[in-house]
Amino acid sequence: METQFLYTILILALPFCSFLFLGLFGHKLSHKVAGLIGTTSLGLVFLLSLYTAFEYFFGIGRNVQGIYQALVPYNTTWLPLGNLHFDMGILLDPIAVMMLIVISTVSFMVHIYSFGYMHGERGFQRYYAFLSLFTMSMLGLVVATNIFQMYLFWELVGVSSYLLIGFFYTEKPAIAASKKAFIVTRFADLFFLIGILIYGYYAQTFSFSFVETGSVREFASAAFMLPTALFLMFIGGAGKSAMFPLHIWLPDAMEGPTPVSALIHAATMVVAGVYQVARMFPLWIAYAPDTLHIVAWVGAFTAFYAAAVACAQSDIKRVLAFSTISQIAFMMVALGVCMPLPNGASPELIDHEFGIGYMASMFHLFTHAMFKATLFLCAGCLIHAVHSNEMSAMGGMRKYMPITHWTFLIACLAISGIPPFSGFFSKDEILEASFAYSPVMGWVMTGIAAMTAFYMFRLYYGIFWGTENKEHHAECHPHESPLAMTFPLLFLTAITLVAGFIPFGKIISADGLAYDFLAHFNWALGAKSCFIALISIGLATWIYKGEKQPIADKMQNAAPHLHRWAFKRFYLDEVYQFITHRIIFKYISATIAKFDRKYIDGFFNFLAWGTHELGFQIRGFQSGSIQKYAFIFFLGALALLLVMIL
Amino acid sequence: MIELNYILIVSAIMMFAGIFGFLTRRSTLAILLSIELMLNSADINFAVFNRMLYGQSGNTEGFFFTLFSIAITAAESAIAIAIMVNIYRLIKDTSVDKLTKMKW
Amino acid sequence: MDSHNIMFIILAVIIACSSLACVLAKSIIRAATYLFFALLGTAGLYFLMGYTFLGSVQVMVYAGGVVVLYVFAILLTRGKKDRLSENTKTKIFTSALLSLVGLGIVLFAIFKQEFLASALDAPNENVLPIKEVGTSMLSTDVNGYLLPFEAVSVLLLACIVAALLIARKR
Numbered sequence: 001m002e003t004q005f006l007y008t009i010l011i012l013a014l015p016f017c018s019f020l021f022l023g024l025f026g027h028k029l030s031h032k033v034a035g036l037i038g039t040t041s042l043g044l045v046f047l048l049s050l051y052t053a054f055e056y057f058f059g060i061g062r063n064v065q066g067i068y069q070a071l072v073p074y075n076t077t078w079l080p081l082g083n084l085h086f087d088m089g090i091l092l093d094p095i096a097v098m099m100l101i102v103i104s105t106v107s108f109m110v111h112i113y114s115f116g117y118m119h120g121e122r123g124f125q126r127y128y129a130f131l132s133l134f135t136m137s138m139l140g141l142v143v144a145t146n147i148f149q150m151y152l153f154w155e156l157v158g159v160s161s162y163l164l165i166g167f168f169y170t171e172k173p174a175i176a177a178s179k180k181a182f183i184v185t186r187f188a189d190l191f192f193l194i195g196i197l198i199y200g201y202y203a204q205t206f207s208f209s210f211v212e213t214g215s216v217r218e219f220a221s222a223a224f225m226l227p228t229a230l231f232l233m234f235i236g237g238a239g240k241s242a243m244f245p246l247h248i249w250l251p252d253a254m255e256g257p258t259p260v261s262a263l264i265h266a267a268t269m270v271v272a273g274v275y276q277v278a279r280m281f282p283l284w285i286a287y288a289p290d291t292l293h294i295v296a297w298v299g300a301f302t303a304f305y306a307a308a309v310a311c312a313q314s315d316i317k318r319v320l321a322f323s324t325i326s327q328i329a330f331m332m333v334a335l336g337v338c339m340p341l342p343n344g345a346s347p348e349l350i351d352h353e354f355g356i357g358y359m360a361s362m363f364h365l366f367t368h369a370m371f372k373a374t375l376f377l378c379a380g381c382l383i384h385a386v387h388s389n390e391m392s393a394m395g396g397m398r399k400y401m402p403i404t405h406w407t408f409l410i411a412c413l414a415i416s417g418i419p420p421f422s423g424f425f426s427k428d429e430i431l432e433a434s435f436a437y438s439p440v441m442g443w444v445m446t447g448i449a450a451m452t453a454f455y456m457f458r459l460y461y462g463i464f465w466g467t468e469n470k471e472h473h474a475e476c477h478p479h480e481s482p483l484a485m486t487f488p489l490l491f492l493t494a495i496t497l498v499a500g501f502i503p504f505g506k507i508i509s510a511d512g513l514a515y516d517f518l519a520h521f522n523w524a525l526g527a528k529s530c531f532i533a534l535i536s537i538g539l540a541t542w543i544y545k546g547e548k549q550p551i552a553d554k555m556q557n558a559a560p561h562l563h564r565w566a567f568k569r570f571y572l573d574e575v576y577q578f579i580t581h582r583i584i585f586k587y588i589s590a591t592i593a594k595f596d597r598k599y600i601d602g603f604f605n606f607l608a609w610g611t612h613e614l615g616f617q618i619r620g621f622q623s624g625s626i627q628k629y630a631f632i633f634f635l636g637a638l639a640l641l642l643v644m645i646l
Numbered sequence: 647m648i649e650l651n652y653i654l655i656v657s658a659i660m661m662f663a664g665i666f667g668f669l670t671r672r673s674t675l676a677i678l679l680s681i682e683l684m685l686n687s688a689d690i691n692f693a694v695f696n697r698m699l700y701g702q703s704g705n706t707e708g709f710f711f712t713l714f715s716i717a718i719t720a721a722e723s724a725i726a727i728a729i730m731v732n733i734y735r736l737i738k739d740t741s742v743d744k745l746t747k748m749k750w
Numbered sequence: 751m752d753s754h755n756i757m758f759i760i761l762a763v764i765i766a767c768s769s770l771a772c773v774l775a776k777s778i779i780r781a782a783t784y785l786f787f788a789l790l791g792t793a794g795l796y797f798l799m800g801y802t803f804l805g806s807v808q809v810m811v812y813a814g815g816v817v818v819l820y821v822f823a824i825l826l827t828r829g830k831k832d833r834l835s836e837n838t839k840t841k842i843f844t845s846a847l848l849s850l851v852g853l854g855i856v857l858f859a860i861f862k863q864e865f866l867a868s869a870l871d872a873p874n875e876n877v878l879p880i881k882e883v884g885t886s887m888l889s890t891d892v893n894g895y896l897l898p899f900e901a902v903s904v905l906l907l908a909c910i911v912a913a914l915l916i917a918r919k920r
Contacts, residue, residue, distance in 0.1 A: 624746065625742075625743065626742060627668070627669055627670075627742065630668055630669060631669055631844070631845070631848065634665055634669075634848060634852065635848065638848070638851070638852050638855060641852075641855060641856070641859070642855060645855070645858075645859045645862070645863075650799075650865075651860060651865045652758070652762070653758075653762075653795055653799075654860050654865075655762075655857060655860060656761075656762045656765050656766060656795070658853055658856045658857060658860070659765070659766045659769060659770075659853065660765060660766070660769045660788065660792075661856075662849040662850070662852050662853040662856075663766075663769035663770050663772065663773050663849070664769070664773070665845075665848070665849050665852065666773050666845055666846060666848075666849040667772065667773030669841075669845035669848070669849075670773070670837055670841065670842055670845050671773070672837070673778055675778055675820065675823060675824055675827065676773075676778050676781055678820070679772060679773075679778075679781050679782060679785050679820065680772075680773055682785060682789075682812075682816065683769055683772060683773070683785065683788065686788070686789060686792055686812070689792070690792055690795060693795075693796060693799060693801055693804060694799070697799045697800070697801070698865060705893070706878065706882075706883070706886060706893070709801060709804060709878065709883075710886075710887070710895050710898070712801075712804055713803075713804060713807060714895075714898055714902055716807055716808060716811050716812060717811070717902045717905075717906065718902065718905065719812070719816065720811050720812070720815055720816055720906075721905055721906055721909035722909075723816050723819060723820070724819060724909055724910070724913045725909055725912055725913055725916070727819055727820065727822075727823040727913075728912070728913040728914075728916040728917040729916055730823060730827070731823060731826055731827070731917050732916050732917055734826070734827040734828075738828070740827050
């Protein structure tokens with residue numbers, strides 16, 4: 001059964017080969033050929049992923065317990081360390097297969113889109129090489145058979161993200177942003193690694209196969225350390241998934257090319273943290289249900305914070321970035337609000353009723369990837385058209401770019417949670433799980449959902465309606481993008497339109513059993529959230545649709561500080577700046593640097609000085625006078641003679 | 647009675663006279679003369695030790711060593727003198743402290 | 751005291767004095783002359799030991815050939831005076847000290863080492879026959895020296911060519 005999936009190694013190998021080929025020989029190829037190589041290999045990966053999903057869900061189907069079994073078609077020991085060993089392999093289970101679909105779809109679309117967007121850019125081949133590297137790493141991350149392999153690919157993903165954010169390496173902000181992204185996520189990954197090592201030490205395994213025949217493995221002596229290990233891993237995930245307070249890198253990462261933002265910083269890499277928590281989920285539920293509350297509240301606060309900031313930003317990519325943070329936080333909340341069975345302290349698998357959040361989180365991950373990628377790609381089209389990220393350079397764009405307008409509108413409706421678009425279904429599941437957890441959480445999340453609708457439509461009206469910047473438009477002639485860019489938009493929008501009707505609960509649920517959520521669907525809650533979203537949209541329409549926006553100006557004047565604080569992202573970057581520069585650099589690093597320069601360097605300088613002085617002293621021997629040499633030679637000969645006769 | 651090894655004393659005096667000359671002379675030709683002295687004293691030692699060890703027994707290793715050494719010395723001094731003459735032709739001087747052209 | 755003992759003393763005095771004079775003489779041509787005497791004295795020692803062939807080779811090649819070569823070389827170059835006093839005092843002092851200390855060590859070694867005590871015989875009693883020298887020089891058995899003989903002849907040829915090459919006018 002597992003041998004039939006042996007070909008899945010190709011899903012990793014193809015993008016890796018294309019990365020190597022483009023990276024090594026790309027500069028000899030023309031732009032067109034390089035792009036075609038990258039896109040073709042990704043197209044093959046896309047088809048293989050679809051085939052895998054089809055075979056996995058329909059070809060093999062459920063086993064006797066009624067769940068989809070996890071398959072390991074390929075696994076090899078890479079580094080044995082006594083009892084422990086680091087493995088490399090491929091694991092197929094429902095969430096991994098679902099992620100394969102998400103990643104390959106978005107990545108394939110982004111490859112196509114980049115043909116138009118990056119047309120004629122310097123380093124086009126390099127761009128495609130990095131995209132391939134990223135796709136390979138991300139696919140490797142989701143099919144990892146153990147936490148250590150996941151960590152390796154996790155870091156590879158971080159590197160390729162760094163390379164792609166800094167793609168325009170001649171521009172200062174891009175360099176700063178790439179460094180910031182790398183350092184912040186790397187800082188978080190340190191905790192991840194510590195968590196992995198604690199886990200490996202106590203559990204004596206790195207493997208993900210902790211679910212055996214319907215119940216979670218026993219960790220007799222390790223149970224008391226698992227909450228710590230899992231929480232440290234969560235910090236790593238929070239770094240990648242931009243949870244407060246480690247979110248600061250994501251808005252800056254928008255300096256990268258827009259398709260990259262769509263792929264990495266909206267759809268795939270930033271959900272790695274969510275995926276990681278979902279991957280370890282049986283352990284969370286069985287051993288650390290209390291720690292899960294922290295995950296939920298961190299997620300909720302992040303969602304609120306990001307939504308508040310998004311309401312005040314003027315750079316369209318920044319708005320989308322904060323919206324991404326907010327939506328990922330929704331997924332985290334959904335995972336965090338899952339609860340163990342009320343009666344059981346026993347490490348039984350969670351029931352799907354209580355684990356609805358798990359399903360909701362994965363569902364939202366899927367739908368969000370599609371509509372957020374659409375939004376970013378639309379933003380790319382707009383930026384392509386007006387050569388600016390600022391909303392002030394746009395306005396009234398609906399006349400110039402009809403396709404972009406409609407796809408953007410649909411994606412906005414989806415993210416706002418309006419039926420029948422996909423966002424409605426997934427968000428509603430999250431709200432339902434939140435209400436089941438506690439009414440407070442439920443209302444908080446509903447409020448944030450309303451804010452989401454508000455700022456998304458503020459963005460929408462600011463771009464496509466509102467005051468038109470006629471001077472700027474006369475200058476740069478905005479026009480609809482070429483087919484290479486509009487096709488991905490249409491394709492992803494089509495998915496957004498239908499994705500809500502995928503019976504997701506039948507594919508993924510906390511205990512693996514089929515779960516028909518439509519039968520359990522809370523229609524009252526759905527109507528309520530839909531109604532609130534509509535009110536928000538109406539509010540945004542009222543404030544931002546017109547040519548003049550008296551209400552917006554009045555609001556801004558009424559609470560100038562609040563607006564300013566939100567616009568400056570509540571000065572969090574400044575706080576970080578203060579802590580790192582004024583405290584850590586000034587007092588700790590500077591002291592260490594001084595010690596290094598004075599004593600460590602000093603010691604070696606002393607050695608060098610001593611050698612130099614000694615050489616200076618004895619260089620008189622090398623006078624070049626043959627008689628002096630002879631003198632020393634005879635002296636030596638006499639000494640030898642003395643040694644011999646005595 | 648004079649013993650054979652007294653000749654060694656004579657050769658030692660000759661050797662150290664040569665060394666002294668080698669260390670103090672400035673003219674390269676005079677240095678070569680000192681080298682001849684040293685070589686000669688070594689030759690004497692070969693002959694003396696041969697006589698001392700083998701007497702009349704017919705073993706003549708030291709004898710022949712001296713013989714070939716003389717031949718080689720002749721060759722060596724011929725080359726050395728040719729070089730000196732050439733150097734003198736070039737820089738009109740044979741002082742050992744002036745011959746620095748080839749050092750660097 | 752036998753006549754050859756007296757002869758040895760005379761030769762020893764000549765050799766020691768002319769060796770010293772050779773390295774102390776102001777004029778190089780004189781130094782060459784003193785070298786000539788020292789070499790002749792050495793030839794006398796060889797005769798005294800009964801190595802008549804060696805003594806005659808010494809006279810012919812060394813005294814007759816090499817010294818004449820030196821004299822010509824000295825005459826061809828400018829005979830500048832070479833005084834000891836041109837050197838610094840420390841150089842002379844250290845050189846003299848080194849030589850004397852070395853001489854002391856060697857003499858100490860000679861007297862301390864108990865060499866086979868063989869007296870200096872009368873020369874005519876133990877002459878190495880020239881016939882024996884000739885046969886072993888050209889024989890190839892254990893005590894034969896044909897190979898070094900040929901090697902030296904090649905060396906001399908090479909040396910003649912090299913000397914001509916170096917000293918020729920360009």
